Amino acid sequence: xxxxxxxxxxxxxxxxxxxxxxxxxxxxxxxxxxxxxxxxxxxxxxxxxxxxxxxxxxxxxxxxxxxxxxxxxxxxxxxxxxxxxxxxxxxxxxxxxxxxxxxxxxxxxxxxxxxxxxxxxxxxxxxxxxxxxxxxxxxxxxxxxxxxxxxxxxxxxxxxxxxxxxxxxxxxxxxxxxxxxxxxxxxxxxxxxxxxxxxxxxxxxxxxxxxxxxxxxxxxxxxxxxxxxxxxxxxxxxxxxxxxxxxxxxxxxxxxxxxxxxxxxxxxxxxxxxxxxxxxxxxxxxxxxxxxxxxxxxxxxxxxxxxxxxxxxxxxxxxxxxxxxxxxxxxxxxxxxxxxxxxxxxxxxxxxxxxxxxxxxxxxxxx
Numbered sequence: 001x002x003x004x005x006x007x008x009x010x011x012x013x014x015x016x017x018x019x020x021x022x023x024x025x026x027x028x029x030x031x032x033x034x035x036x037x038x039x040x041x042x043x044x045x046x047x048x049x050x051x052x053x054x055x056x057x058x059x060x061x062x063x064x065x066x067x068x069x070x071x072x073x074x075x076x077x078x079x080x081x082x083x084x085x086x087x088x089x090x091x092x093x094x095x096x097x098x099x100x101x102x103x104x105x106x107x108x109x110x111x112x113x114x115x116x117x118x119x120x121x122x123x124x125x126x127x128x129x130x131x132x133x134x135x136x137x138x139x140x141x142x143x144x145x146x147x148x149x150x151x152x153x154x155x156x157x158x159x160x161x162x163x164x165x166x167x168x169x170x171x172x173x174x175x176x177x178x179x180x181x182x183x184x185x186x187x188x189x190x191x192x193x194x195x196x197x198x199x200x201x202x203x204x205x206x207x208x209x210x211x212x213x214x215x216x217x218x219x220x221x222x223x224x225x226x227x228x229x230x231x232x233x234x235x236x237x238x239x240x241x242x243x244x245x246x247x248x249x250x251x252x253x254x255x256x257x258x259x260x261x262x263x264x265x266x267x268x269x270x271x272x273x274x275x276x277x278x279x280x281x282x283x284x285x286x287x288x289x290x291x292x293x294x295x296x297x298x299x300x301x302x303x304x305x306x307x308x309x310x311x312x313x314x315x316x317x318x319x320x321x322x323x324x325x326x327x328x329x330x331x332x333x334x335x336x337x338x339x340x341x342x343x344x345x346x347x348x349x350x351x352x353x354x355x356x357x358x359x360x361x362x363x364x365x366x367x
Contacts (some may be wrong), residue, residue, distance in 0.1 A: 021154065024164070024246060027055045027235065027320065030350065030361055035059055037346045037363055038318055043230035047315070049220050049308075050235045051076055054083045060233075064209050070216040070223055072291050073248065074259040075153055080215030081146035087208035089143035091151075091199050099135045099148055100192050108134045111266035115273065119168040119280060120160065120254065128191050129156075133261050147202050149262070153255050154201075155194035159187050165254040166247075168278045219291040220308060227314040234308065235320040237295045242324060245296035249289050253281040256288070302327050306335050309366075313339040316367045323347070323360035332364055340366035 021028055034056065044066060048057035051071040060067045061084055069080035102108070112133075113126040121129070129152075136148045157163040161172040173187045216223060220236075237246040249256075260269040274283045282289070294304035305327055309317060317340065321332060329345065336343045346363040 021053045021055075023053050023157075024248070024251060028053065030320075030348070031055050031059050033348055033361075034318075034320065034363055035063070037344075038231075038365060041231065041316055041365070041367065043316055045228070045230045047223070047229040047232045047312075048235075049223065049232055049312075050237075051080050051084075051215075052235065054079050056233050056235065057084045058205065061207075061209050061211075061213055064211065066211040067213045068216060068229065069214070070218055070220065072217070072219050072288065073252065073256055074217060074263075075149070075252065075255040077215055077217035078146045078149045078259065079153070081143060082150040082202055083205050084213050085215040086143040086146065086206055087213070088206065089141060089147070090203045090206055091144055091147045095139070095144060095148070096196060096199050098138075099132055100195060101135075102131055103135070106134050106138060109266050111261065111269065115270070116254075116280060118170060119278070120165060120170060122170075125159075125191055129258075132191075132195070133258060137262055145262075147199065147206075149259070150202050151195050151198035152258070154198040155191055156255065156258075158194055159189075159191070161187070164251045165279060165281070166250050168280075221311065226311050229312070229315045231316040231318060232312040233318045233320075234312075236305075236308075237292075238322055238324075239295065239298065239301050239326045240324050241326055245298075247292075247296050249292045249296075250281055253279075256282065298326060302331065305332065306338075309335055309339050317364070319362075319364040319366070321362045321364070322350075323362060325362075329362055332362075336364055336366040342367050 027034065045068075046057070046060040046065045047068045047070065048054070048060070049070055051057055051069040054069055054076075057067050057069040057080065067084055069084040071077055071080060108131055110127070110130055112129045113123065116126060117123065132148075132152060136145055136152070139145045139148065161169055173184065218224075237248055239245045257269045257273075260272065272282050272286060273280050294300045317336060319332065319336070321329075323329060327335070333343055333345055342365075344365040346365070348361045348363075349358055350361040
C-alpha cells in the first residue's frame with residue numbers, strides 16, 4: 001500500500017497519529033477494539049455515516065480503505081475535509097503566522113466580541129477569534145481552511161469548562177475557588193498556544209492511502225448513493241435511559257456558528273441566534289435542528305434506527321451504541337435481524353468521561 005506520510009508503520013499499516021479530541025462520544029479510546037472485531041469482514045469501501053471526530057473514518061483510511069466521511073454539522077464536515085479527504089495539503093509555518101496576526105489589508109468584524117461578551121471567553125479572546133476567522137477566510141485552499149478550522153475548534157474546546165457550549169459559564173474560569181475538576185492553567189493559556197499545537201497535530205494526520213476518500217455534509221437520510229458502500233459504520237448520538245439525549249446541536253452550536261461566520265458572514269449567524277437564551281445558541285426550528293430531531297426525541301428514535309438500517313441494508317452494518325441507550329441492545333439486534341442474516345454483538349465494559357457509571361460499549365456487526 002502506497003502511503004505518503006511521516007509516521008512510523010506498524011504491522012504494515014500507518015501508525016495512528018491522531019489529534020487529541022474533547023468531543024462527547026469520541027471513539028478515540030475504542031476504535032482499535034472496534035477494528036479488531038471487524039477485521040474478518042471483506043470490504044473495500046466505507047461510509048462513516050455519523051463522522052463526528054473522524055476517528056473511525058481515519059482508521060479506515062489508515063487501513064487502505066476508500067473512505068467516505070459524513071456529518072450533518074458543518075464544523076465536523078471541515079474535520080473530515082482536513083483528515084479524510086485531504087491527502088497532501090499542510091498548513092505551513094507562514095500560513096499559521098498569517099492566521100494568528102492582524103493585517104492592515106484584511107477587513108475585520110467584531111461580531112463575536114459584541115455578541116458573546118462575558119459568555120464563553122474573555123474580551124481579548126473574543127477579539128482574537130474575530131480576527132482569526134477573517135484570516136482563515138483569506139486562505140485560498142479549501143484543505144488549508146479545513147486544517148485551520150479543525151485546529152481552531154479544538155482550541156475553542158480546550159478552553160471551555162466541560163469542553164461544551166451548553167452553558168454561559170465563563171465565571172467558572174474566573175472564580176477564585178478550590179476546584180474539584182477542570183484545569184485553570186489550561187483554560188487560561190492563550191488561544192495562540194493551542195491553535196499552533198493543534199495545527200501541528202492535524203498536519204501530522206495528513207496522508208494519502210492511494211484511494212479516493214471524501215468528506216460529505218448531509219443528513220444521514222439524504223446521503224447520495226446509499227447502496228454504494230461495502231460497509232457502513234453507524235455511531236449516532238446516544239439517547240440515555242437515565243439522562244436523555246445527547247444534543248450536539250446545543251453542545252456545539254458555537255462551532256457551527258464559526259462556520260456560518262466564515263462562509264456567510266456575521267449577519268447570517270446573527271439571524272440564527274436565539275437571544276432569549278443566555279448561552280445564545282442557535283434557534284429552535286432551523287433546518288439543521290430538524291435533521292437532528294430523530295436522534296434526540298424518544299418517540300422518534302426507534303423509527304430512525306429502523307429507517308437507517310433499511311436504507312443501508314445492501315451494506316455490511318457496523319453499529320456503535322451502549323448498554324444504557326434507547327433503543328435497547330435487544331431492540332437494535334432485532335431490527336438488524338430484519339435486514340441481515342448474521343448479527344453479532346460484542347461488548348466492552350467502559351467508563352465515559354463525565355459519567356460516574358461504568359456501562360457496556362456495544363458493537364453490532366450485521367452482514
